[in-house]
Amino acid sequence: MTTKLSEFSLPLKLTFLIFSMVLNCMGIVILQLSEAKITYDKLGFLESFKDLPIAFISLFAVNFISKTGTKNSLILALTIVGICSLILPFVEVFWFYKLWFAIIGTCFAIGKICVFGMIRNNISDEKSLAKTMNSVEASFMIGIFVVNTGFGWLISSRFSEFWKFGFLSISVLSGIAIFLFSRLQISEPVKTDQGSVFKEVSGMINPLLLTFLAVIFSIVFVEQSFNSWLPSFYKNHLKVNSFFALQASSFLALFSYIGRIITANIIQRFSLSKYYISCLALIILVVITIIGIQYIDADDSRALLFLFPVIGLFLSPLYPVINSKMIAKIDKSKANLFTSLIVIFSSLGSSVSSIVMAVLFGNQMLNFYSVYILCAVSLIFIISLIYFRFADQKI
Secondary structure: OOHHHHHOHHHHHHHHHHHHHHHOOHHHHHHHHHHOOOOHHHHHHHHHHHHHHHHHHHHHHHHHHHHHOHHHHHHHHHHHHHHHHHHHHHOOOHHHHHHHHHHHHHHHHHHHHHHHHHHHOOOOOHHHHHHHHHHHHHHHHHHHHHHHHHHHHHHHOOOHHHHHHHHHHHHHHHHHHHHHHHOOOOOOOOOOOOOOHHHHHHHHOOHHHHHHHHHHHHHHHHHHHHHOOHHHHHHHOOOOOHHHHHHHHHHHHHHHHHHHHHHHHHHHHOOHHHHHHHHHHHHHHHHHHHHHHHHHHOOOOOHHHHHHHHHHHHHOOHHHHHHHHHHOOOOHHHHHHHHHHHHHHHHHHHHHHHHHHHHHHHOOOHHHHHHHHHHHHHHHHHHHHHHHHHOOOOO
């Protein structure tokens, strides 16, 4: 890690913490609005209002960031997030949630491209990239833990009707992040003459990149099955109250944070590919154990409450490890464009996952939740093996 990176590591982590909170409050919104008699069909498509703008805006955000500057673009995104979080508690209509998530998704697309661009332009070594990305992305998991724990306590208190006022804390954090960035002098990426965005993308396409994007899509597909829907699974299938559902699922985020912190500290001792495959194998082992408990012991066993969070230990390192392995191969001048592709396929994976989960919940097929997870993880395993076969290629 360079000295320059160490100087702005705090605002980078705080940025990911903020975006994590606004993106992963989806589970809380789904839980609360379902009690307000909003159907799961509508709630399932609510995720798309967040993810599709992320996918749509990402490619065009590259030129915007290039013209505006990385720091200014990131400050603008954080400002909009802060204002939106300030307004949300005072609006009651369902359509505003769609608009709110669409705006948040757009800001996240800009923010993530800026953060990844800053990291790539300061680090070139593959394992150092993996260490840094795991460290920064660990704060993303803390955001999930904080938002579930904080809102969980608020929802279970005598002030539960004011649960939306928890978003005011996000406005405060946004203000702090903006202040920290405004005081920093950040070297911007080297500007190059850019042609058509689509022409630039077509020039990058090869089997390695396509396989990588399929892996990214699949990883986020699985992650979203937990992050947004696990609280509702706990409440509807395991019959626990709203508070415990949110607290139990927040432990998934805590374990995920631990998984990324451990990875950041030990990854330089291992082969990235072997470490990644080992994590996948352990996820499959845990999920098979869960299925065994469901179908042999009891379908609503309380042991499931404690086993699902353990998956976070092994699932959380996959995304930053595979990203760092690939982004190290990318020329610095193409880092923002490459990150936009990561953001697009991540958002598509999230959106498709939520729609599938809405079908499972809407049709009372929660018995197949763990089987669905096992099939998805097995697919990641197969695609990842294909990816590592191509991994020696250059982009």
